[in-house]
Amino acid sequence: MPSPVMPTSRRADGHTSPAAVSAAGLRKSYGDKTVLDGIDLHIPAGSVFALLGPNGAGKTTTVQILSTLITADGGQAQVAGHDLAADPQAVRAAIGVTGQFSAVDGLITGEENMLLMADLHHLTRAEGRRITTELLARFDLLDAAQKPASTYSGGMKRRLDIAMTLVGHPRIIFLDEPTTGLDPRSRHNMWQIIRELVTGGTTVFLTTQYLEEADQLADRIGVLNNGRIAAEGTAEELKRLIPGGHIRLRFTDPAAYRSAASALRETTRDDEALALHIPSDGSQRELRSLLDWLDAAGIEADELTVHTPDLDDVFFALTGPGNVPNQPKESAR
The missing domain is CATH 3.40.50.300 (P-loop containing nucleotide triphosphate hydrolases)
Known part of the structure; x- marks a missing residue:
């Protein structure tokens, strides 16, 4: 055939x-x-x-x-x-x-379970024992091979x-x-x-x-x-389907914070924490563009973190109404 x-x-x-x-x-x-x-x-x-x-x-x-x-x-x-x-x-x-x-089958040993499968696959006795020993060793089960599987x-x-x-x-x-x-x-x-x-x-x-x-x-x-x-x-492709990603800039210098806040568009301000949230898909291109802008403007942020949706967010967003996605995870950069 x-x-x-x-x-x-x-x-x-x-x-x-x-x-x-x-x-x-x-x-x-x-x-x-x-x-x-x-x-x-x-x-x-x-x-x-x-x-x-x-x-x-x-x-x-x-x-x-x-x-x-x-x-x-x-x-x-x-x-x-x-x-x-x-x-x-x-x-x-x-x-x-x-x-x-x-x-x-918990009533027989691990080795006997393996040999039973070998019989079901019509392997010879010698081939069945060889494969059983190899797989028990591969899965770190040799020491327990003679014990009932129920244990x-x-x-x-x-x-x-x-x-x-x-x-x-x-x-x-x-x-x-x-x-x-x-x-x-x-x-x-x-x-x-x-x-x-x-x-x-x-x-x-x-x-x-x-x-x-x-x-x-x-x-x-x-x-x-x-x-x-x-x-x-891919996991990354699915995560990009869900909105909510952003870059967070935090400052210790109030003057630098105010300069960045006035110059950057579409930002969410947190005046108490001196932090800005900038919508972003988390791509390398967007991150590089922001860093280049900060360098050109002579503004130094003390902390930059990228927040991206995770698979929890994807799952809740795609599997029915009334579900609220988890808070996005953040990874320090």
Whole structure:
């Protein structure tokens, strides 16, 4: 059988790269409730795509459709170059799935869980043991390999869950909220595992409730709301969609403050703090222009900080009315 033709996506440099996942007009309803209302996706191979959205937005449904666990009511999709509807078995052979709830069997040991997955993938006994040992070592689980999985911590169970997913050497991994319930240290450890997978060429489709997680890991982010993709782009592109960015200049010299306030337009004054807020998208060009102006005018600010919207602001702005964005984060420059 000839190898499947992978769809391609055009990068910013004009070159094309193979798409690991592509979808057009995916729809899914349960009774009168429309969960997905015609979403489009295009995810390059070897990248991390994060799908954000409030509870009930359709994130898990999207993963279930793309991983062949359920069928879509409409639309088309290809995963690893295979059509979901025409060749679901080939899709299953190319992917791994780690759901919200651990698939680990707590009644058997970590090693036995791994060997069971090897049997399900029809590996020989020798190959199954070799891969089991390699993955247990990779995920720092060798010392606990002979212990019942029920004795593992939450972080250890999630590591074992992903290790089990990797037994079949999947090219694409779907991680549905993989760090839910983990403590901060375990979450950061999981982030490192995901980065290593992508470095090795694996494509990761990630759903998460943690906006920092998407900001840290994802090459591109989609925000799902009311069954539709409300926005998609890099983290920085999404942040620029939301107004509220500004540059804050603070002075200790009242004369310098008054000079800057009278000369700069569209500023918000804080006379008590001797501070000016200047609307800005936080770009390097705008920052350089302001610094050049201050130098030319002979005005020296004692503190300059850039305030930019974060993914919290993006999330609240895009996922429904009545939500108030968090205060913008600031970073001293």
